[in-house]
Amino acid sequence: MIVASAHEAARVAGLRHAPTRSIRGQLTLLPPGAAPSLSLPVIGEGYAIPLPDGVTLTGATYELDDVETSLRPAGHLENIERVAQMLPAFARSAAYLDHPDHADAAAVTGRVAFRCVTSDRMPMIGNIADETLAARDAERLRGAWSLDLPRAPGFHSAFAYGSRGLVWAALGAELIASQIEGEPWPLERDLAEGIDPARFLLRALRQGSVVG
Ligand SMILES: Cc1cc2nc3c(=O)[nH]c(=O)nc-3n(C[C@H](O)[C@H](O)[C@H](O)COP(=O)(O)OP(=O)(O)OC[C@H]3O[C@@H](n4cnc5c(N)ncnc54)[C@H](O)[C@@H]3O)c2cc1C
Numbered sequence: 001m002i003v004a005s006a007h008e009a010a011r012v013a014g015l016r017h018a019p020t021r022s023i024r025g026q027l028t029l030l031p032p033g034a035a036p037s038l039s040l041p042v043i044g045e046g047y048a049i050p051l052p053d054g055v056t057l058t059g060a061t062y063e064l065d066d067v068e069t070s071l072r073p074a075g076h077l078e079n080i081e082r083v084a085q086m087l088p089a090f091a092r093s094a095a096y097l098d099h100p101d102h103a104d105a106a107a108v109t110g111r112v113a114f115r116c117v118t119s120d121r122m123p124m125i126g127n128i129a130d131e132t133l134a135a136r137d138a139e140r141l142r143g144a145w146s147l148d149l150p151r152a153p154g155f156h157s158a159f160a161y162g163s164r165g166l167v168w169a170a171l172g173a174e175l176i177a178s179q180i181e182g183e184p185w186p187l188e189r190d191l192a193e194g195i196d197p198a199r200f201l202l203r204a205l206r207q208g209s210v211v212g
Contacts, residue, residue: 002156002176006116009124009159016131017201017210018124020160023115024066026075027059030108034096036089046082048090058083059110062163071110073097117162122195125172127179128155129198138210146193146202156180157197 003013010018032054041049049057058079076097084090097108118124133150134141141148156176161168172195174186185192193199204210 001154002158003128004158006159006161007114009116009157013128013155013157014131015128015157015197017204018160018197019119019200020116021065021119022067023117023162024063024068024112025060025115025163026063026071026079026110026112027057028076028079028108028110030056030058030080030093030096034108035093036087042083042086044086046079046086048083048087069112071112076108076110115162116160118160118200120199121162122160123162123164123168123172124157124160124197125168125175125195126156126192126197127151127176128157129201131201134201134205135210138205138208141205141210142208144202144205146196146198149198149202151198154180 003009005012007020007022009015010020029051035048035056035058037054038048038050038056041047043049047057047059051057061075061078077094080090080093080097084094101107128151130150130152137150156179158169158172158176161172171186175192175195177183178185196202201210
């Protein structure tokens with residue numbers, strides 16, 4: 001079983017040592033004429049991506065623990081200003097937003113979604129630990145390493161990808177497939193330990209805060 005349900009994953013998998021938070025992200029879709037015409041995506045601190053029909057996608061805002069699902073004009077402005085730092089011609093898109101005719105929601109649209117992150121901003125990919133067994137053996141596991149932890153056979157996770165899910169998902173899937181098949185991993189062990197879903201349990205064991 002592979003738990004891959006983002007914010008719900010820790011609850012679904014019954015993990016107590018999986019500190020996740022939510023980061024709101026707002027995207028902006030600029031209508032034709034509202035942004036300089038681009039022939040290629042431009043990506044840096046923010047991004048501007050030309051879509052079909054003259055629409056330009058810019059993004060994205062980054063708001064920790066903000067649950068608001070509706071679009072905000074301030075978020076659109078923030079996205080455009082970030083792109084304008086790379087492409088100064090986008091300053092006129094900010095002026096477009098300010099124009100009374102364009103201030104309504106119909107002129108500039110977008111989307112809001114929520115990134116799932118851990119407290120160390122790394123994803124939770126791999127074989128899940130058996131937290132009940134580890135808690136029972138907490139005293140012995142105080143100085144444990146990742147390899148010493150009891151694992152839940154056949155139980156894996158892939159969540160908390162934060163802002164990098166599209167980039168990292170295939171590598172994460174390959175790591176899990178390798179663990180299941182007993183094949184060489186596509187990552188060095190220390191990198192895999194950096195995204196090990198058991199790393200917060202391991203830290204708690206070392207701190208002596210896991211009660212048996
Ligand atoms: C605004 C924004 C911009 C982004 N930009 C980029 C980018 O430029 N590059 C990049 O690589 N990544 C980007 N990301 C991140 C990327 O979108 C996420 O990392 C990726 O979607 C995470 O994939 P996921 O499958 O882990 O979670 P999600 O895509 O959130 O999927 C989780 C799924 O679990 C389902 N689910 C929840 N609870 C349950 C349950 N109890 N039972 C069954 N199913 C359940 C949900 O319905 C959902 O379908 C961005 C994210 C946002 C919000």
